Amino acid sequence: MDKKNTVIGVLLLLAAFASLYLGNRFAPPAQPAPEIAPAQAPLPTAPNQASPVVQSVGSAPQNTEFAALTGKNADAVVSYLENEFIRVEFTNYGGAIGNVAFKKYGLTKGSSLPFVFNQPRVEPMLSITDVPGLGPETAYTLVSAGDSEVIYEVVLEGRLKVTRRFSLGYEMEGSDPYLIRHDTTLQDLSSNGAPQTVAALSLGTTSLISPSDWGQYLNIMAWDGEDDVVTKPDELKGGGFKSWIGLSDGAPKSSITKDGTVVWAAAKNQFFASVYTGDTAGFSTTARRVELPPFEGSSRANEGLTGVVSYTLPAMAPGGASVLGGDFYVGPKEYDRLRKFEQKQSEVMQFAPYFFSKIFLSGIVAPILNLTMVTMHGWVGNWGVAIILMTLLLKIVTLPFTLAASKSAKRMAKLQPLMKEVREQYKDQPQKLNEATLKIFKENKVNPMGGCLPILITMPLFVAFFAMLQGTAELRFTSFLWVTDLSTPDTVWRLPIGNLPLNIMPILMGATMIYQMRLTPTPTTDNAQVQMMKFMPIIFTLICYNFAAALALYSTVNGVFTIAQQIIVNKTTKDDTPLVKPGGAEVEAKAWNPNKRKGKKKK
Template identity: 25%
Template sequence: MEKRVVVFLIVSLAVIIGYDYLLKGMGLLPPSEPVQVATTGTSASAIDKASGPEGGSAQSASAEARTTSPAAAKSAPIDNAVGAGQAEEQTVEVDTELFRAKFSNRGAVLKSWELKRYTTSGENGATPVQLVYSGGRFKGPLSLVTSDQALTGDLGTAVYQVTQDITRLDSAHPVGHLTFRYHDAQRNLEVEKELTFHHGSYVVDIAIRTKGVTTPLDVTLGTNFGIVEWGEGFIGLMGSASSVDDKVLKETPDGEAERRGEVKWSAIQDKYFLSVLMPQKAAAALAKKEGDKLVSAGVRFPAPANGSVLTMQLYAGPKEYDILKALNVGLEDTIDFGWFVFGSWALVKAVAKPIFYVLRFLYEFTHNYGITIILLTMLIKLMFVPLQYKSYKSMKQMQVIQPKVLAIQNKYKDDRDRLNKELIKLYKDHRVNPVGGCLPMVLQMPVFVALFNILYMTIDLRQAPFMFWIKDLSVQDPYYVLPIIMGATMVIQQKITPTTMDPTQAKIMLFLPVFMTFLFVNFPAGLVLYWLTNNTLTITQQVVTERLFGKKWQVPAADGEIPGGDESKEQKLTGKRQKGQSE
């Protein structure tokens, strides 16, 4: 039975974890394409000239004095799309403590959204994380789309009139407004898009007023807005996601999808970041696959009445659990702590959340996530000491009676019913549970899987240093030291763990640490640190347990047997019979 369990675990692990790597190595998967960083050029506007170094009373005073952008200073609004196309395109900037956003007055769309507290490595070193995709093939974030293609084209190419009350938000100026207006007298068309920014928040309030729009109106997130990179990981889903009628769907459609109902949010996400629209009274959530590793999303409103206001909120930032939960729309579910095998499981998620809280609680004292991972692993290990004790004891007892098991299997190999009856009688006479070694491991699995998910998914470990050469626990060990040491601990653990396998099977199992070592080379350092710590504690526990209780676990003799000597003789006779059969 143990052989089948081992084979099942190896095959499952290879399929679940090694699938993507195998296909990629065979050339069946295209190489990963990093998302390009937007490089939006700004005009020499008065805003750019006046925006000096951050801080200082003079800067604050100038920020208060600037009440309009250069676009707002024009003497008259632009009245038609032709005139708009001839006007100069300019960039308007909003700078906050958390992000720096740039908008174009052509189409009133977002051109850049940089997160100040997160960086990404590139050719020019560490640069702020950029959430806006710069491919330039599709409509930008916050574009307005209708079923009238001509109208959509005009709204996307027109140069809007812009008013702005402040460019930089701080504690003294916690709220800022940016408004885009477009007017077409020939069509009797008016569009106003007002954005309200808040100091210390990634959330932007959006209000859209229209006149002359008689068809449903879509507000889009653009393409790949919120995706920093398409990872090759096996946990979590990249692409579009939405919550409609309290049902969360985290799948990107093969083509274009419209989910009708009560829309709470529509988002584009990757492992650590996302952009999301949270509308009021929207009719549907939209998602579309634009190409290979290119997705778009948005929300659809019913045809607005003249003068009506369409309201929503935009969030573009990190997938920090507390921030998402505080929005109170279920966005924290985009952090999938419940992943296991090929789906998300409520049991694993229920176990993961308390562990996640403990992880962050310990971090408040250590201020080092590497040390926190070690302490958390120790706590979990202590919690499961009784179960692991029973597992080790059961495996040790099975190892002692293994010669009798082999003798019965050889004697009744042609009679399956008799074989099962004799084995059950043997286990009962010696008071040994054949599944006693596996059952405690099964009970521990939800905890280990939950911790695995937390260390793999949470943004808390991104850019978190440990010590020495480990500068970021969310990326792989650059020198492969932790994976190699982890592989060595797996070999030691195999050597000291009781087993009922024959020597040939035991030698084959030595390839498992080699396989795991090569696999964990590509895993985040924080995950490898957890596995290494767990292996080290398991080895320590087994050594201590063997020295304290090993002699007490000799299997009691069955009725009519003489313990000790007869047992040794039977083991010798069984060994001789097996040797003779092999010859």
Template identity: 30%
Template sequence: MDQRRLILLLVFSLSLVMLWDGWIKHNQPAAPAPVAAAANAGGASVPTPTAAAPGVPAVPGVTAASTAPTVQVVTDLFRADVSAEGGNIVRLELLKHKSTADHERGFLVFDNGEVHHYAAESGLIGKDLPNHRTVFSLPAGEQVLKAGEDKLVLRLEAPEQDGVKVTKVMTFTRGSYLVNVDYEIVNGGTEPVGGHAYFQLTRDGTPAEQVQAFGVTTFTGPAFYTDEAKYQKIKFSDIDDGKAKFIKTAPDGWVAMVQHYFVSAWLPAAGTEREFFARKVGNGLYSAGVILPVAAIAPGAEGKAESRLYVGPQEQAHLESIAPGFNLVVDYGWLTVIAAPLFWVLSWLHKMIGNWGWSIILVTVMLKALFFPLSAASYKSMAKMRVLGPRMQRMKELYGDDKAKMQQEMMNLYRTEKINPLGGCLPILVQIPVFISLYWVLLGSVEMRQAPWLGWITDLSAKDPYFILPIIMGVSMLIQMKLNPTPPDPLQAKVMMAMPIVFTFMFLWFPSGLVLYWVVNNILSIAQQWQITRMIERGKAGSSKPA
């Protein structure tokens, strides 16, 4: 009994440590964006392709912050500010995903200094070609995707140089987070025009809505994908140290800037050799991007450079269809092998029910049914030990001073009654990875963000505002403890009885969807354990009656 209780205590202690780490880091305020980074936003230089032909120089960046005018583009999904400087998207607010701090506002992805510095930049590399610091002409007034229209086209004209006319064309589509970004190049000069086009994401290194849980931090930073190297994440600190390892050239692939729930990415078409880069461009600022070749354009001819830009939520149902491997930006940490199928089942249920809370409840029931035989065997073992409680108490009285003798007699009793003293630990050991996986699904899936269940639960990824579910969970844990056999050690018994209180306190700040899972699981466990305990106790009582 002591050995079994010791292992059970260790399992609960491990869970407690992981929960404490998750709670502390989840409620840790994000560090403010560095002011210096925003001030030096204009200091990023144009990237230089390593394979560039001689005579294609890099254009130095401007040291002062940009004060260029902007034009606002409004679609059914977002509101974006496009700067005259480079035609860069310097601010983008998602209309259907609300801010964490203020639900009256949309979530800000690209940010021009309100909290972060984060922008989508692009340009051309070549003699007198416009880059992301060139000032383009803007159309007058707000550009709005009107009712009945499927597309909105924004055309930005660069100053003509030596007869070469460049137009940056941005096409916004209804119902899509994708933006087509094209450079139309008309060579009205006397010399051929060629070079490269680059598309980059520039961001400060401060994470947005960072969450740390169970020793793993939700990732914020650049990521690259190619068919050859697959998905590669790059830490900002590795860029600082020059240790960032990722594929540099490939005929396919994309570059992204990943953060909790949301992602931006440049997605060039496959089939063109490209070069990827990641570098530090200022005080606290980093750029990650891709460079594409621009075929030589003869005098009097026209050419084009193009890519797609995605800015939006990590909606798993759509990411894979946008680009190969794009679904990998949803990172569930080291338990992806459990979390990914768990989310798939939740999504399947959500399609039928239309509510994530009820989907969580049904998944809990399904998991409980899946592990029913294992739980039944465990509860039978615990019920038998509960029946043997009086006999074990007498043994303690007889051999209390002889620990070795008492341990020997207890093991003999276990063998005689065919009891596995460690059987009660198995359901807990099985639940822990499922519990952590569901935690990651709730915190890592944007579909769960601000998803309501019923009544007071309006966001399954946030804590219960009135702490009702955690209290119910604590009561259910207490009932479970009462159904378990009482440890012979008084100190151990007090520790076990304190666990519901400790866990209730910990769960006060955990996602309500996770607490809902634990409450339903506990209620089902109580029903199963109570039924099995009653059957065992009745059987023992019947066998003890004289014939």
């Protein structure tokens, strides 16, 4: 029974970590589209001051399968608003946001160019669609542009006047610097009024961060006030894991619309997101897939999603007006920043995207772990050291449970001679074998679940920390020892044959697992079970081989601490209690020797 529990526990751990890793790997690769070089306006030299509005002529960059804006908007007038953290580019086409550059986050490690959200530019962010006469290509007039506000206006056939106002800083003191306030007023100019209609706002286009990003967090997400509704790329392009197991027809789709209350909607990837929170609730989100060229120096194509959120505009009386407004966060997925918003915008972190309970991991454990790690980083100034300290803290918190599991495994290993004896005695009588096995457990006061339950209790903590590390924007481009970027695999060299990466941290992790197994008592004498357990470090290493270095660092350090704990347990824990056979006879309890292995004689 104990060997079954051990196998179940190991398989649960493997399934938990594999689900975090595999995600979209069952999806077929996207086909690259022709690459168009993006236009990039230079950043100002004084980032702490609001700069005067710059107007320039250029084309909107785009890499997508949808109708291109480039060429049609050759006369676009571009304006800018900025603060210390972002530079927002506005375009009069759509009277909306062309893109947002993050001054605190570089495009690549060491680059002076910022990461730009909505770089593919399928359509301007917050451009209006579904209203007759309005769209991403509607040419607005720039009414005014100051240090913190841009206003656009357009009149449609003398019947409808649309005024769009965007501002940074908002009216609230201490407002988040990544927040953009948006207000659109539609005023009826006719004598007939206007019926109720629908307006959809673009969330922009989000894409993969790097060739090592497999898209677990690439999605269009809506929050209904209680739960999230997510659309992933594999739902659009067909195939994927659900199709593989028969839960989806696997047919590609041009778009997917999901109805329901929308308190806020987001377009996001591993580290960045655009989150629109309307003054009133929306009623649906629509996602469309975007195909992009391969990453530079890689044959793997990038891919992305563009999304819109739809709102109902009430009917207007003659000369009346309707207002559509909201707050638009475009910035990094930093939990400490997002948790300060009132509508649970921190759920965009998606700490538990797969497998385990979102309520437990996302709502309780992962946020606490994130805030604790950020605090530790403030103390030590290095994210690698902060991860090590967090791993040590988790080991201390779970020490009573892991010690109980270690002691139980050691006691169970001592029972194996008795277990082997009854198996041979009742090998053709399964019912009597079960009765004798249970009697051995009872008379020796051993809980067959004693080695499994403590691990299952602590597992959510470690899985939550593991999942949290994957989507933490602060880890991007941070270094530790030989690792140049903790958010990507620590590839130090590529093999000449097959261009296979040599990642050191996962190899160290596998080595610690092998040594840990050597120190740990084997709770079974079944050769098949023993052989299977020997392969677990290899399987786990292969699964984790292309994990981000931060995840491999955590797993490696956790293994080192576990080895130290097991050495102490083996040296300090003595159990001289005689073993009791199923009839009540006592036998000598031989101490388990970690240096003694089957088939090897001790010299």
